[in-house]
Amino acid sequence: MSLENDQQLANTQHKLSLIEQWIAEARLRPDTSQNRVSLCSLVQTANQLREEIIRYRSRQRRQAS
DSSP states (O other), rough: OOOHHHHHHHHHHHHHHHHHHHHHHHHHSSSOOHHHHHHHHHHHHHHHHHHHHHHHHHHHHHHHH
């Protein structure tokens, strides 16, 4: 996935915010195998979204120069 415009950026930032809330909630749950798998998946997804946001902002900065 590659962000193409500011609207997609805003949507991705919103998704990241929700996922970060879910991560915080998952960390409060008991440490079970299922919770660890869910937490790991959420963290991976959050990292992917962060990378997309960074790439988009980097492209925007290059185009502005």
